[in-house]
Amino acid sequence: MTVTDKGAAPGAKAPAHEAPPVGDLPARPRRGTPWLLTAAMTALLVLLTLTSAGLGAYDISPGDVLTSIAHRAGLGGSELSRVPESVLWNVRFPRIVLALLIGASLGCAGALMQGVFGNPLAEPGVIGVSSGAAVGAVAAISFGLNFLGNWTIPAFAFVTGLGTVLLVYAMSRSGGRTEVVTLILTGIAVNAFTGALIGLFIFFADTAAVNQITFWQLGSLSAATWPKVLAVLPCAALGLAVAPLYARKLDLLSLGERPARHLGVDVERLRIVLVLVIALLTAAAVSVSGIIGFVGLVIPHLLRMAAGPGHRFLLPGSALGGAVVLLAGDLAARTVAEPAELPLGVLTALFGSPFFFWLLRRTRRRQGGWA
Amino acid sequence: MNGMKWLRLPGARPTPPAAVHPGDVLAEAEALHVRLGTREVLSGVDVMARAGEVLALVGPNGAGKSTLLSALAADLPTAAGLVRVHGRPAADWSAHELALRRAVLPQSATLSFPFAVEEVVRMGRAPWAGTALEDEDDPAVATAMAATETLDFAARPFSALSGGERARVALARVLAQRASLLLLDEPTAALDLRHQELVLRICRERALAGDAVVVVLHDLGLAAAYAHRVVILSAGRAVADGPPAEIFTDRLLSDVYRQPVEVFPHPRSGEVLITPRRGS
Numbered sequence: 001m002t003v004t005d006k007g008a009a010p011g012a013k014a015p016a017h018e019a020p021p022v023g024d025l026p027a028r029p030r031r032g033t034p035w036l037l038t039a040a041m042t043a044l045l046v047l048l049t050l051t052s053a054g055l056g057a058y059d060i061s062p063g064d065v066l067t068s069i070a071h072r073a074g075l076g077g078s079e080l081s082r083v084p085e086s087v088l089w090n091v092r093f094p095r096i097v098l099a100l101l102i103g104a105s106l107g108c109a110g111a112l113m114q115g116v117f118g119n120p121l122a123e124p125g126v127i128g129v130s131s132g133a134a135v136g137a138v139a140a141i142s143f144g145l146n147f148l149g150n151w152t153i154p155a156f157a158f159v160t161g162l163g164t165v166l167l168v169y170a171m172s173r174s175g176g177r178t179e180v181v182t183l184i185l186t187g188i189a190v191n192a193f194t195g196a197l198i199g200l201f202i203f204f205a206d207t208a209a210v211n212q213i214t215f216w217q218l219g220s221l222s223a224a225t226w227p228k229v230l231a232v233l234p235c236a237a238l239g240l241a242v243a244p245l246y247a248r249k250l251d252l253l254s255l256g257e258r259p260a261r262h263l264g265v266d267v268e269r270l271r272i273v274l275v276l277v278i279a280l281l282t283a284a285a286v287s288v289s290g291i292i293g294f295v296g297l298v299i300p301h302l303l304r305m306a307a308g309p310g311h312r313f314l315l316p317g318s319a320l321g322g323a324v325v326l327l328a329g330d331l332a333a334r335t336v337a338e339p340a341e342l343p344l345g346v347l348t349a350l351f352g353s354p355f356f357f358w359l360l361r362r363t364r365r366r367q368g369g370w371a
Numbered sequence: 372m373n374g375m376k377w378l379r380l381p382g383a384r385p386t387p388p389a390a391v392h393p394g395d396v397l398a399e400a401e402a403l404h405v406r407l408g409t410r411e412v413l414s415g416v417d418v419m420a421r422a423g424e425v426l427a428l429v430g431p432n433g434a435g436k437s438t439l440l441s442a443l444a445a446d447l448p449t450a451a452g453l454v455r456v457h458g459r460p461a462a463d464w465s466a467h468e469l470a471l472r473r474a475v476l477p478q479s480a481t482l483s484f485p486f487a488v489e490e491v492v493r494m495g496r497a498p499w500a501g502t503a504l505e506d507e508d509d510p511a512v513a514t515a516m517a518a519t520e521t522l523d524f525a526a527r528p529f530s531a532l533s534g535g536e537r538a539r540v541a542l543a544r545v546l547a548q549r550a551s552l553l554l555l556d557e558p559t560a561a562l563d564l565r566h567q568e569l570v571l572r573i574c575r576e577r578a579l580a581g582d583a584v585v586v587v588l589h590d591l592g593l594a595a596a597y598a599h600r601v602v603i604l605s606a607g608r609a610v611a612d613g614p615p616a617e618i619f620t621d622r623l624l625s626d627v628y629r630q631p632v633e634v635f636p637h638p639r640s641g642e643v644l645i646t647p648r649r650g651s
Contacts, residue, residue: 118483252494254483258446263548264385264470264498309484 033306034313041320045100048324052099052331053092057339060084060092095224099330100323101236102221102285103295107322108243109281110296111303111314115250116274117169117178120301121359124282125293127172127183128190132164133157133279133286135197138213142205150231158235158283164190165275165282180363219290219345221330228288235284239277240319246274247311254309292345294352295322301359385468387502388457388551393423396458397552397583398443398473403452405435405442412438414607415452420583422551425574427594427615428587430604431628436587437478437556439604443585444475444554456552470498473552478560480541485528488540492516495547507549515546518573520566534561542570546577553577555586559593571597595619595643603627616643 053065060080068088070077079085106124113122113129124130136156139145146152172178172186198217202210249270252260261267285292299321300314307313326344333342391397398420405413413435420426420443428436441447442454445461454461457472464472474495482491492515496508516522519539524532529540538561545553555574559567571593574584578599588594594601595615603611603618605627611618624632624645631648 115484120484248497248500251486251490252497254486255491255494256477256481256483259475259477261446261466262444262470262473262475263494264467266466304484308490309486310490 033308034317037303037307037313037317038320041317041324044324045320045327048327048331049096049100052096052327053088055331055335056087056092058084058087060088090225094226094229095221095330096327097229098221098224098232098288099327101229101232102289102292103323103326104240104319105232105236105281105285105322106292106295106326107299107318107320108240108296108315109278109285110322111300111311111318112243112250112274112278112281113296114300115253115311115314116271116278117172117183118254118256119178119180119183120304121180121297121356121363122178122183123294123297124278124285125291126297126356127168127187128194129161129164129168129278129282130286130291130293131191131194131198132167133161133283134217134291135164135194135201136160136283137216137287138198138201141213141216142201142209144209150227151234154231154235154283154287157287158279161282161286162276162279164194165279169271169275184360215343216290217345218343219292219348220333220341220343221289222334222341224288232284232288235280235287239281239284242273242277243281243319244312244315246270246277247315250274250311250315251309290345292326293349294356295325295348297359298352298355299325301355385465385471388471391422391551391581391583393421393581395422395583396420397422397456398554398585399455400439400442401453401455403439403442403454404450405438405447406450407438407447411450412607413442416604416607416609418443418602418609418612420552420585422581422583423578424599425571425578425584425586425597427598427601428585428604429589429591429594429601434604435607436604440475440554440556440585440587444473445469446475467498470548470550471502472550473554474545474548474550476542476545476553476555476558478556480537482529485530487526488521488529488532489516489525491529491540492521492543492547495544498548498550504549511547511549512543515543518546518576519543520569535563535566538562539566539570542573546573551582553582553584553586555584557587557589559588559590567593591619591624591645592643595645619643619645 050062050065054060054062064080064084065088067077068080068085071079080088110123113124114120134157136159137153140153140156148155168186168190172183174182202213205213249260249265252263252265253267253270257267300318303314303317303321307317329347330344333344333347336342396419400416400418403413403416404411416435416439418439428439430436438447442449445454445456445464456464456469461469489512492512493508495515496511499505499508516525519542521536521539521543524536529537532540538558542558545555558570562570567590574586575597578584586598598615600613601615601618602609603623610627611623619634621632621634624634632645633648634643634645636642637644
């Protein structure tokens with residue numbers, strides 16, 4: 001302090017150059033957006049659930065849907081007559097819950113995978129993890145295995161899905177990074193190989209199993225039942241519960257592996273845990289409904305554009321967004337061509353692949369070519 | 372790598388860093404050999420980084436400067452010899468404990484997703500989450516950004532910045548970490564004249580405040596002006612270690628760089644100047 005400073009009146013402001021005042025940090029960008037998006041998506045989810053429960057071959061009014069839900073929850077209301085009650089609780093609701101679980105799993109798995117690979121184009125469908133999981137599921141179906149009961153197909157899908165993520169991860173990384181080209185080409189190779197394996201299983205399967213597999217492969221929720229919901233639930237719930245715990249560390253991982261380690265992240269452990277979670281979520285999604293692609297690509301992308309790339313919102317947000325999209329997709333799939341039903345996987349691919357194409361072009365432009 | 376690390380619970384409390392006194396050795400390499408592939412990049416290097424001191428690592432391309440820095444950062448397995456960080460063998464610290472003690476600026480800053488600049492700087496505070504020093508997050512980020520002159524683009528996405536701006540943001544992140552050992556790999560490479568001086572002034576200030584700063588530099592003039600001590604590396608060995616005014620000599624530098632070099636005092640200030648001798 002100089003003499004002149006000492007002479008200053010008490011309470012006078014410190015000279016501006018001394019220490020940068022703390023309050024000078026500019027307002028953090030997009031702080032409110034995550035809440036707004038969460039609220040909007042939740043509202044949409046509720047709306048879609050009610051619509052989806054009411055619409056179909058047998059229409060039920062939203063009022064009746066609410067009455068029935070209230071009755072079952074023990075909040076008054078009354079039971080509907082036998083047919084609508086049964087349609088609602090044995091057909092519509094299992095399907096809705098399944099769509100929510102699978103959509104959430106796909107959205108979250110996509111966001112996680114992009115974070116782990118440090119590459120915005122990573123997605124279970126694109127890089128072949130979904131088809132890897134499908135190999136296990138198809139094997140279980142075609143050999144008629146059910147030694148784990150209801151959970152046989154998910155368990156098989158988990159094991160082969162896990163193997164595939166590990167394989168892709170090991171093959172597409174060099175020097176701690178995953179280049180876009182390497183990742184996509186690895187995906188092509190993996191998809192070709194798993195396609196061949198699935199073909200082999202179909203070749204050896206009997207006619208009934210072939211029909212089952214073919215239909216399942218297109219990606220559909222039409223055979224939803226409560227036991228199927230139960231089959232998916234453990235994988236999906238565990239994966240969705242664990243993923244957000246690693247949000248901060250995933251943020252740090254975007255700096256690269258070494259810088260993340262310099263900031264205290266045990267990168268090896270993080271990688272192993274997250275690869276397991278990705279395999280769990282993918283297995284949950286694939287084992288009942290076949291390969292439903294691009295949800296895990298589109299949703300995290302849109303959310304990143306709207307609310308920034310921080311994983312604390314991105315992971316739960318992508319789960320929520322995935323649930324909304326899949327529920328909407330399933331509603332469309334079963335109503336646009338009534339009484340026939342479009343396969344859901346076909347529908348998501350129809351909208352998702354142009355988006356993927358646009359994303360590829362954009363990434364290429366930003367990098368100034370692939371070379 | 373280390374089996375014990377796996378047994379550590381994720382929530383286990385890391386040992387907080389002890390107080391640092393001027394002159395304490397915060398990083399140390401002892402007869403260090405490092406092999407990358409089949410090539411021995413460092414063969415028997417001894418180096419010490421003391422609190423209160425800026426140590427510059429200089430030398431020609433491929434001499435092993437960055438490798439030595441990585442080894443001091445506990446990034447690389449050692450083929451022989453020992454690296455100590457804060458007095459303990461580097462391998463004995465967990466990743467988190469190391470993060471509370473040393474900050475590392477990599478040669479090039481990359482980011483997979485378009486985080487805003489301020490979010491990137493705030494990542495430097497990650498090791499302190501859940502500790503008593505968490506309260507310092509905001510002042511640490513603000514001070515680091517003011518020092519590196521990055522406040523102006525705090526809200527912009529990192530991916531939209533120029534190379535020099537990115538380098539300063541990366542430095543701000545490292546400063547915000549407030550570790551007592553700073554390891555900087557070519558912090559001035561992408562910077563203009565003014566910001567080169569700025570960065571090295573920051574290094575001096577941090578050393579003055581009691582930290583140990585190790586910085587890899589290509590510009591010998593900057594090293595001479597700002598470093599308290601310089602280690603000259605050549606072909607994986609430390610060929611000189613001392614104050615720049617003493618070890619920067621025509622003969623040694625010409626020899627190490629295989630390029631005739633002239634060292635002379637500035638006519639007015641007396642500062643050490645180094646220029647290559649060009650054909651007359």
